[in-house]
Amino acid sequence: MSFLHKISLACLLYTVVCVKEINLLNYKNNHSIPLNKTRNSKFLFDVIFRVGSGLSDTFEAEEDPTNINIKQCDCDCGVSNEEIRIIGGRPTGVNQYPWMARIVYDGKFHCGASLLTRDYILTAAHCVKKLRKSKIRIIFGDHDQEITSESKAIQRAVVSITKHRGFDPDTYNNDIALLKLRKPVLFSKIIKPVCLPRYNYDPAGRVGTVVGWGRTSEGGVLPSVVNHVKIPIMSVTECRNQKYKSYRITKTMLCAGKVNTDSCQGDSGGPLLLSNGFKYFIIGIVSWGVGCGREGYPGVYTRVSKFVPWIKSNLENTCLCS
Numbered sequence: 001m002s003f004l005h006k007i008s009l010a011c012l013l014y015t016v017v018c019v020k021e022i023n024l025l026n027y028k029n030n031h032s033i034p035l036n037k038t039r040n041s042k043f044l045f046d047v048i049f050r051v052g053s054g055l056s057d058t059f060e061a062e063e064d065p066t067n068i069n070i071k072q073c074d075c076d077c078g079v080s081n082e083e084i085r086i087i088g089g090r091p092t093g094v095n096q097y098p099w100m101a102r103i104v105y106d107g108k109f110h111c112g113a114s115l116l117t118r119d120y121i122l123t124a125a126h127c128v129k130k131l132r133k134s135k136i137r138i139i140f141g142d143h144d145q146e147i148t149s150e151s152k153a154i155q156r157a158v159v160s161i162t163k164h165r166g167f168d169p170d171t172y173n174n175d176i177a178l179l180k181l182r183k184p185v186l187f188s189k190i191i192k193p194v195c196l197p198r199y200n201y202d203p204a205g206r207v208g209t210v211v212g213w214g215r216t217s218e219g220g221v222l223p224s225v226v227n228h229v230k231i232p233i234m235s236v237t238e239c240r241n242q243k244y245k246s247y248r249i250t251k252t253m254l255c256a257g258k259v260n261t262d263s264c265q266g267d268s269g270g271p272l273l274l275s276n277g278f279k280y281f282i283i284g285i286v287s288w289g290v291g292c293g294r295e296g297y298p299g300v301y302t303r304v305s306k307f308v309p310w311i312k313s314n315l316e317n318t319c320l321c322s
Contacts, residue, residue: 071318072321073117073118073319073320073321073322075322077192077193077196077322078192078193078195079280080096080097080280081095081096081098095141096228097194097271098189098190098191099191099192099194099280100114100226101114101115101139102139103137104136104138105131105135105136105137110127111123111124111128111270112212112268112286113127113269113270114270114282114285115140115185115194116196117315117320118181118184118186118318119181119317120178120179120180121178121181122271122285123177123179123285124268124269124286124287125164126172127177128161128179134157136157136179137156138155138181140153140191141191142226156181156183156185157181157182158181160179160180161179162177164176164307174252174307175285176304176307178311193321194271194280195321196304196308197281197304199308200306200308203254204233204234204236204238206233207230207231207233208231208232208256208274209228209275210228210229210231210256210263210267210270210272210286211226211271211273212226212227212270213226231257231258231263233255234256234298236254242296242298243295243296252302252303252306252307254284254300254301254303255298255300256284256299257289257293257298258293259295263286263289263299264293268286269286272284272301283304284304287301288300
């Protein structure tokens with residue numbers, strides 16, 4: 001190998017990363033006040049919580065500073081089924097985002113999630129707080145909840161729930177969780193994993209895609225078909241200049257959306273995605289917000305790139321696709 005080739009290879013492998021802790025909001029306890037008032041965590045989950053593609057490869061997964069050694073599988077992540085067939089959004093193609101998963105609790109739709117490996121899904125911690133894992137079922141390969149003729153969905157039980165130790169159910173700080181499946185899934189055309197972003201990647205200024213079975217209007221009904229919508233992603237500074245109290249938006253959160261284009265109730269735990277033109281990366285998890293598509297109140301997402309070391313350190317006996 002020539003000297004110049006060695007230098008080029010070294011440049012490709014070099015990554016600069018950093019870790020920062022987060023602090024978040026504290027909502028007061030009032031369960032039945034109007035939407036423009038402060039509300040407690042249960043009201044936020046039941047009524048307010050809400051469950052874009054840039055063309056760059058700079059957010060592809062790279063080594064993080066903790067040097068966590070996770071085995072790489074011989075498989076691809078983030079490959080969608082782009083068959084052209086949420087608020088301001090539209091139905092997706094059948095299994096267009098094959099990592100999409102539904103969390104069903106005690107027989108009822110509960111939250112969204114994303115398939116990360118054959119054994120794990122990624123979701124929001126608030127989605128699984130106080131849940132009994134024996135009553136949780138994860139549905140993969142689903143598109144329309146009311147019919148089964150489109151694709152053959154599969155179901156998995158959950159053997160363990162790992163919430164971030166710093167998750168605060170009152171403030172929704174560190175709103176991220178991993179669920180381990182009792183039985184691994186087999187990847188197929190309709191069931192594939194999503195990619196993790198590069199550690200500490202900042203997607204500000206790009207256009208992401210949020211996907212979920214959430215309401216398509218504030219206070220509306222839950223659709224049977226999964227929807228998606230493209231939304232602009234803000235910087236932390238831009239979000240703090242919106243109508244939220246600035247201290248409620250931390251550097252481990254990201255804001256995305258615009259008037260009448262947003263995630264909504266029922267989308268919680270689902271993914272905010274970015275594409276490099278070939279693969280999709282999960283850069284956000286639907287976490288919290290005020291209303292749906294309201295002016296000055298973009299959706300707030302868990303910034304996945306800040307939690308890549310945590311995710312890798314909590315994956316056991318599994319491997320990541322590349």
